[in-house]
Amino acid sequence: MSIEMPVNPARRSFLRHSALAGGGLVLGFYFNAANSAGHKVAKPGDAAETAFRPNAFINIDHNGTVTLISKQPEIGQGIKTSLPMVIAEELEVDWQDVVIVQGDLDPAYGSQSAGGSRSTPTNYEEFHRLGATARTMLIQAAARIWKLPVEELLARNSAVHHLPSGKQLSYAKLAATAAKLPVPPASAVRLKNPLDFQLLGTRIGGVDNPGIVTGKPLFGIDVQLPGLLYATYAKSPAFAGKVVSANLDEIKALPGVRDTFIIEGTSNLKGLLPGVAIIADSTWAAFSARKRLKVVWDEGKVTTQSWAGFTSKAQELSKQPGAEVLRNDGNVTQALADAAKTIEAAYSYPFISHASIEPQNATAWYKDGSIEIWAPTQNPEAGQKIVTEILGIAKDKIILHITRSGGGFGRRLIPDYIAEVAAIARKVSGPVKLTWTHEDDLQHDQYRAGGFHFLRGGLDSTGKLTAWHNHFVTFSHNVVKDGKSSLELGSGANLSGDEFPGRWISNCLIEQTPLECGIPMGPWRAPRSNVLAWVFHSFIDELAHAAGRDPLGFRLELLGNKGFLPGTGEKGIPYDVNRMKHVLHDVAEKADWGKKNFPRGQGQGIAFHFSHRGYIAQVAEVSVSKDGKLKVDKVVVSTDIGAQIVNLSGAENQVQGSVVDGLGALMFQELTIDKGRIVQSNFGEYPMLRIADAPTKIEVHFLKTDFPVTGLGEPALPPLAPAVCNAIFAATGIRVRRLPLLRTDLSWS
Amino acid sequence: MSKYTIKVNGVSKTVDVSADTPLLWVLRDHLHLVGTKFGCGIGQCGSCTVHIDGVPTRACLTPINDVGIRKVTTIEGLAFKGNHPLQQAWQELDVPQCGYCQAGQIMTAAALLKKSPHPTDQEIDTALAGNLCRCGTYLRIRAGIHRAVELAEQAMV
Ligand code: FES
Ligand code: FES
Numbered sequence: 044m045s046i047e048m049p050v051n052p053a054r055r056s057f058l059r060h061s062a063l064a065g066g067g068l069v070l071g072f073y074f075n076a077a078n079s080a081g082h083k084v085a086k087p088g089d090a091a092e093t094a095f096r097p098n099a100f101i102n103i104d105h106n107g108t109v110t111l112i113s114k115q116p117e118i119g120q121g122i123k124t125s126l127p128m129v130i131a132e133e134l135e136v137d138w139q140d141v142v143i144v145q146g147d148l149d150p151a152y153g154s155q156s157a158g159g160s161r162s163t164p165t166n167y168e169e170f171h172r173l174g175a176t177a178r179t180m181l182i183q184a185a186a187r188i189w190k191l192p193v194e195e196l197l198a199r200n201s202a203v204h205h206l207p208s209g210k211q212l213s214y215a216k217l218a219a220t221a222a223k224l225p226v227p228p229a230s231a232v233r234l235k236n237p238l239d240f241q242l243l244g245t246r247i248g249g250v251d252n253p254g255i256v257t258g259k260p261l262f263g264i265d266v267q268l269p270g271l272l273y274a275t276y277a278k279s280p281a282f283a284g285k286v287v288s289a290n291l292d293e294i295k296a297l298p299g300v301r302d303t304f305i306i307e308g309t310s311n312l313k314g315l316l317p318g319v320a321i322i323a324d325s326t327w328a329a330f331s332a333r334k335r336l337k338v339v340w341d342e343g344k345v346t347t348q349s350w351a352g353f354t355s356k357a358q359e360l361s362k363q364p365g366a367e368v369l370r371n372d373g374n375v376t377q378a379l380a381d382a383a384k385t386i387e388a389a390y391s392y393p394f395i396s397h398a399s400i401e402p403q404n405a406t407a408w409y410k411d412g413s414i415e416i417w418a419p420t421q422n423p424e425a426g427q428k429i430v431t432e433i434l435g436i437a438k439d440k441i442i443l444h445i446t447r448s449g450g451g452f453g454r455r456l457i458p459d460y461i462a463e464v465a466a467i468a469r470k471v472s473g474p475v476k477l478t479w480t481h482e483d484d485l486q487h488d489q490y491r492a493g494g495f496h497f498l499r500g501g502l503d504s505t506g507k508l509t510a511w512h513n514h515f516v517t518f519s520h521n522v523v524k525d526g527k528s529s530l531e532l533g534s535g536a537n538l539s540g541d542e543f544p545g546r547w548i549s550n551c552l553i554e555q556t557p558l559e560c561g562i563p564m565g566p567w568r569a570p571r572s573n574v575l576a577w578v579f580h581s582f583i584d585e586l587a588h589a590a591g592r593d594p595l596g597f598r599l600e601l602l603g604n605k606g607f608l609p610g611t612g613e614k615g616i617p618y619d620v621n622r623m624k625h626v627l628h629d630v631a632e633k634a635d636w637g638k639k640n641f642p643r644g645q646g647q648g649i650a651f652h653f654s655h656r657g658y659i660a661q662v663a664e665v666s667v668s669k670d671g672k673l674k675v676d677k678v679v680v681s682t683d684i685g686a687q688i689v690n691l692s693g694a695e696n697q698v699q700g701s702v703v704d705g706l707g708a709l710m711f712q713e714l715t716i717d718k719g720r721i722v723q724s725n726f727g728e729y730p731m732l733r734i735a736d737a738p739t740k741i742e743v744h745f746l747k748t749d750f751p752v753t754g755l756g757e758p759a760l761p762p763l764a765p766a767v768c769n770a771i772f773a774a775t776g777i778r779v780r781r782l783p784l785l786r787t788d789l790s791w792s
Numbered sequence: 793m794s795k796y797t798i799k800v801n802g803v804s805k806t807v808d809v810s811a812d813t814p815l816l817w818v819l820r821d822h823l824h825l826v827g828t829k830f831g832c833g834i835g836q837c838g839s840c841t842v843h844i845d846g847v848p849t850r851a852c853l854t855p856i857n858d859v860g861i862r863k864v865t866t867i868e869g870l871a872f873k874g875n876h877p878l879q880q881a882w883q884e885l886d887v888p889q890c891g892y893c894q895a896g897q898i899m900t901a902a903a904l905l906k907k908s909p910h911p912t913d914q915e916i917d918t919a920l921a922g923n924l925c926r927c928g929t930y931l932r933i934r935a936g937i938h939r940a941v942e943l944a945e946q947a948m949v
Contacts, residue, residue, distance in 0.1 A: 118890060119888075119889035119890025119891070119892075119927045120889070121889070246886065247886075248883055248884075248886040249886055249888055249891070251888075251891060252882065252883045252886065252887075252888055252891070253874070253883060255882075255888050255891035255894050255895075256867075256874065256878075256879040256882045256883060256888075256894060256895075256898060257827070257867065257868065257870075257874040257879065258825070258826070258827015258828070258866065258867035258868045258895050259827070260826045261891070262829075262892060264826075264829070264830065265826040267824055267826070273821065298793065298810060299810075325809070325813075325817060325821040325822065326817050326820070326821050326830075327809070327810075327813045327814065327817040327821070328810075330833075331810070331812070398926060399890075399892075399926055400829070400831040400832075400837055400839050400890075400892045400893050400924060400925075400926050401829070401830075401831070401890075401892045402830070402831075447890070447891070448890060449829070449890050449891070449892025449893075450890045450892060450926045450927060451890075452926075478830070480833060481831065481832040481833060481834075481837075692886040693886070696886065696889055696929065696932065697889075699928065699929075699931055699932070700889055700927050700928040700929065701928075702928070703928025703929075703930060703931075704926075704927070704928045707928070725832055725833075725834055725836065726831075726832045726834070726836035726837055726924065727832075727834060727836050731924050731926065732928070733921055733923075733924065734916070734917050734920045734921065734923070734925075734930045734933065734934070735917040735918075735921060737928070737930035737931060738931075740931075741931060
């Protein structure tokens, strides 16, 4: 059984080379006992030495196989296909000659965290240079062999050509010569003209698709090692509770159980929480023993916390001034008093889970003060860091293999499960795989925080928006640093005073009050934006209708003619108004905005949002039956993510996935907090969007603009919820102010 | 613990496990056939779907004890060369995102196509109602099944 076992030994040594050079860590074998050679450093004379390896990402061997390293973790966002495409484009290799291998965690690759839709923008330019540098060297190698000037040569289809004579030399034949050349300075490397791109912008299938459709071991949970043991880890249902006692003797005597022990852990919600580990011969033996486990927990103060309690506290707080002022322009009190019309509304949304289908898991093998880890992670650096903290092992004694992840959505940026497997492996001899149950996953997630917005808006007699007041009640943790405790906003639970429409209204007051809680919070696809866009574009829609204005026209007027808006202060967000207006006009045109005559029960809604460097506008078309059943008939998306779509198929898949994901969260997802724990435990109680509820059609338009190329894992999600809710209003007159949708009766007559 | 001999992808395999061990874990931990995925363990996500005598079945809810002499087919055994029309269509249309649910989607779809070689979108939605895709590839799944129908027809002429 192997995971992406490279077939050729030269490639294997290339893969292991840099990790070994850095740490000198050699542990037994990698996935397959027969392949321990994979850990040998290439010796002079090995095939690897005749291969051309201009940098850590490219290896061309004497057979012409081009191996490219994918440095970022693949979680379904398609980066393992798209970033290597950039190198292949500049390198002028045929895509079918390319083998892509997931890189381990290695400083040679630079940052390897996949989050914030940053993988593309932070690597795009550099990856062009990597490929172009290698191409330049291959041309130089041919020039040397033929004794011809480089100007007369060109690279194409994995070979260098001399057109006047018709001579050509394949990269396979050039590899050994190119390997001896010095790497040219950046000034001597010419990047391709985007007009000449042949690969970028085309539809390329995911590189792992053949393995996915035939069931090959690709994911963290698929890792198999000789002598592998299987672990489960029980934590306190009330967050961060401590273990008082457990029936360990009884558990130890159960069939298939090898060991069970208490891990004291820490109070770090993103690290190693206290719990009981059970180690067994198989996953099922571990899970079965877990059902008999009886633990007395010291649950602590968190048990006083509940969603009902948070909600009534938020109501109370809404009547007082906010704890913090995020923006205060003009005079909101006066403007509201002067307004021809004022509208007031309260919006709220619950905590939700990432609920990826592959539960958290990781495999680790501790041996002689070193540890080797296999993990489906978005953030291998964080995994390594937490292991150094917990086990006191130096970074260079940790090998971390990044496996494919069965979904990420931000969950796998947090390394709690890696901390757990490392702590477990420390006490087990041989390799051990920790698998969470889905119940563990739902009850010990790093949740998307809930929140409450209390909004007031004022319109003048011409229907212009003149005042905006928002009191945002959000969630924080009590953090103790250097003996001083303070409230720190939960990850993804913050709001910027710059957030649209903050900078656009002359009388604008945005306040914030944090509620203290002990519930883990973490980034959930398009953090903040995934809810803020819904709140603000729903309320703007309310105001547009109150003003008797077309929701598109109202928004365009609001955006105004300011062109480019710089951010306020250091943390402010620059905003290109023209780019947003461009996508807004485009989506309106493509969706025939305002041109369709819908019967009652059907309608269109519009929304836009800027996040993760992307400008996105959406129009949703919905049908709501008399008994309140919603069907999203069509969603039209217009995006501006810069000058180049890397992989058209992957990009379209991301946008469609974002729309479906946004719709699932909008329609169904909700967790209840009671007694400091999550009430729901599995998909049965936490419904997710199924195929019949997916929109009938999702139309995706990519505008090609002159701006830098940016990422697409997140920005297409936020506008979906408000577009759908605004369409529901157009169809039924019902305004949705609470998520999820199933909390609102949509029936009409 | 007892010995069970089951027939998986045409091959007889013997394992020594407790009677309540779900087929899912026998496949994954004992036979190292990991294409069949663990998602929820309670029959809600469909990522563990296999065929038992041709019927799509949740391996997480099927104790080894109940399998008996019936034939088990997993994603690894769906087509000898991995070229079932669905497997081809899935690659052609680039259906997967993370890919974790896709073995289950394909196994469920394969059973549907046996029963109904030209399914409508409605039939697809009904047959695949038990298969979650957290990444939201549902539109491409529908398109992939229609494409597989075409590929199967082309292969017949
Ligand atoms: S794992 Fe069997 S249905 Fe989810
Ligand atoms: S492709 Fe990720 S769950 Fe379906």
